[in-house]
Amino acid sequence: IQAENEYTDTLPSLNAGFEVVQDLLVRVGAAKVIALPLLQNLAPSITAISVPTGVGATTGGTLTIGNPYLSPFAATNYDASVEWYFAKGGLLSIAFFRKEISNVPQTVIVDAPLSSVLDAADINALLETQTAAGAQQYIATDQSFNMRTFRDAPGGTIDGFEIGYQQDFNFLPGWLQYFGVQANYTHLESTLHYIVDPGVRVAIAADDIA
Numbered sequence: 394i395q396a397e398n399e400y401t402d403t404l405p406s407l408n409a410g411f412e413v414v415q416d417l418l419v420r421v422g423a424a425k426v427i428a429l430p431l432l433q434n435l436a437p438s439i440t441a442i443s444v445p446t447g448v449g450a451t452t453g454g455t456l457t458i459g460n461p462y463l464s465p466f467a468a469t470n471y472d473a474s475v476e477w478y479f480a481k482g483g484l485l486s487i488a489f490f491r492k493e494i495s496n497v498p499q500t501v502i503v504d505a506p507l508s509s510v511l512d513a514a515d516i517n518a519l520l521e522t523q524t525a526a527g528a529q530q531y532i533a534t535d536q537s538f539n540m541r542t543f544r545d546a547p548g549g550t551i552d553g554f555e556i557g558y559q560q561d562f563n564f565l566p567g568w569l570q571y572f573g574v575q576a577n578y579t580h581l582e583s584t585l586h587y588i589v590d591p592g593v594r595v596a597i598a599a600d601d602i603a
Contacts, residue, residue: 396437396461402427416478423472427465430498434543437461439510441541444532446525454531454538458510464496464545482561482573487554494548494585501544501588506535549585 406424413419429435436459445453474488507516516532523529561573 398462400464402465402467418476418478419474420476421473423470425467425469427467429465430463430543433459434498435459435461435463442519444523444525444528446527448527448530450527450531451536454536455541456538457541460543463498463543466497467495467548469493480560480564482559482563484557484559486557488557489554490552492551494551497546497548497585498543499546499588501542501590503540503542504537505540506537507532508535510540544588546588547586549583551581551583553579553581555579 402425404425404427406422408420408422408424410418410420438459440457442456443454447453469492471491472488473490474486476484476486478484507519511519520529520532523532555577557575557577559573559575561570563570565572
C-alpha cells in the first residue's frame with residue numbers, strides 16, 4: 394500500500410510573569426502544541442491478517458491496517474497561577490488550566506471488503522500468499538473483513554486547578570531543620586468526544602480527582 398500525506402501548522406506560545414507585590418507572583422501562559430501519532434498507527438500496511446480457510450465462508454476475516462492520513466494530536470493550553478513565596482524555601486500556589494484537545498487517535502473497527510483498501514494488483518499479490526482453497530475463494534469473492542484501524546476522534550476539553558504547598562523546616566532546631574514538606578491537590582473535569590462506531594460520535598463526560 395502506498396500513501397502520501399503532509400500538513401503545516403503554526404505553534405504560537407506566550408508566557409508572562411508579574412510580581413504584583415514582593416514575593417507574590419502571577420503567571421499566565423498559552424500555547425498550541427502537537428504530537429505525532431504512533432508510527433505503527435500511521436504505517437500504510439496491513440498486519441495481523443487472518444483469512445478463513447473453510448470453503449464457502451463469507452465471514453470471519455480480520456486484519457489491522459494503519460492510517461497514514463491521521464492528523465497530529467493537537468492541544469491548545471491555557472494556564473494562570475498565583476504564587477506566594479511566604480518564607481525561605483516556602484511556597485503556596487494555586488493554578489488554573491484549560492486544555493482544548495483535538496485529533497485524538499482512536500482505534501475503530503469497521504467491516505469492509507479488501508477492495509475498499511487495496512487495488513486489484515495488491516489483492517492478487519495477497520492471493521498468491523494463500524495456499525488454502527477456502528482462503529483464496531474468500532479473497533477472490535471480495536468478502537468482508539473485520540478491519541481494525543485508526544481515526545481522528547474529535548477530542549474535547551480538560552479544565553482544572555491545582556493547589557501546591559512547599560516549606561522547608563529550617564526554623565526547627567537540630568536535625569529537624571533538614572526536613573520539609575511538599576503537597577499538592579489537583580482537580581480535573583473533562584469532556585471528551587469519541588467515535589463509538591465509524592459513523593457516530595458521542596460526548597462522554599468524566600470527573601477525576603487526584
